[in-house]
Amino acid sequence: MTAALAICVLAxxxxxxxSTPYQPVSSSNRISGGYSDERLxxxxxxxxxxxxxxxxxxxxxxxxxxxxxxxxLEQGRTWFxxxxxxxxxxxxxxxxxxPLYDPWYGSYYGYWRPYWRYYGPRGWRAWYPYYGHSFWxxxxxxxxxxxxxxxxxxxxxxxxxxxxxxxxxDAREVIARIGPRVKYPGDD
Numbered sequence: 600m601t602a603a604l605a606i607c608v609l610a611x612x613x614x615x616x617x618s619t620p621y622q623p624v625s626s627s628n629r630i631s632g633g634y635s636d637e638r639l640x641x642x643x644x645x646x647x648x649x650x651x652x653x654x655x656x657x658x659x660x661x662x663x664x665x666x667x668x669x670x671x672l673e674q675g676r677t678w679f680x681x682x683x684x685x686x687x688x689x690x691x692x693x694x695x696x697x698p699l700y701d702p703w704y705g706s707y708y709g710y711w712r713p714y715w716r717y718y719g720p721r722g723w724r725a726w727y728p729y730y731g732h733s734f735w736x737x738x739x740x741x742x743x744x745x746x747x748x749x750x751x752x753x754x755x756x757x758x759x760x761x762x763x764x765x766x767x768x769d770a771r772e773v774i775a776r777i778g779p780r781v782k783y784p785g786d787d
Contacts, residue, residue, distance in 0.1 A: 618651065619633060619650040619651045619653075619658075620782050620783055621662055621782060622783070624649065631651045632748075636670055643682070643753070644753050645751070646670060646750070647751075651746065652746055656747045659747040660749050661780070661781075662777075663750075664768065664773055665778070665781055668770040668773035671755050671770035672771070676755040676757050677760075677771070678767055678768060678769050679756065679767070680754045680767045680768075681766040683751065683752040684751040686747060686749045687749075687750070688747055690746075691744045
């Protein structure tokens with residue numbers, strides 16, 4: 600009975616904590632991310648895809664390309680050129696303590712965190728959660744959480760693709776190649 604309950608809990612929590620699915624960004628899923636686009640002119644758009652902390656850089660960039668290809672076809676065009684592209688990388692440091700060892704240490708401190716000074720073999724030393732582990736800190740876990748967002752300005756076109764431009768993509772070909780790996784909301 601206990602094993603069955605554990606499997607059910609793992610199955611339900613595993614679905615709750617997954618990489619960002621291919622979805623538009625909205626106010627309800629702002630934290631988990633998704634794609635957005637903005638028209639800059641008749642044939643130019645700014646497209647972005649933001650992932651959560653479990654979304655790899657590869658997946659963010661693939662979903663950006665997939666959205667650019669979808670947008671190209673939605674606008675009745677056949678190819679797009681990436682004029683400008685940037686990938687933003689955000690690193691967040693999270694300090695977590697095991698409540699069994701230190702029930703008073705927690706996120707309710709806000710921006711303030713405990714600070715200790717102690718005298719050791721090399722003289723006075725200090726401990727602060729953002730500067731690593733020593734002394735009474737074997738119950739504190741400092742984790743770095745990575746998040747990626749890819750942003751590109753694209754130009755849409757019809758007819759023959761520009762020759763020799765490595766940033767030019769056939770929209771149908773991009774969808775055919777990336778489409779089978781795209782995960783939509785509810786695809787767990």
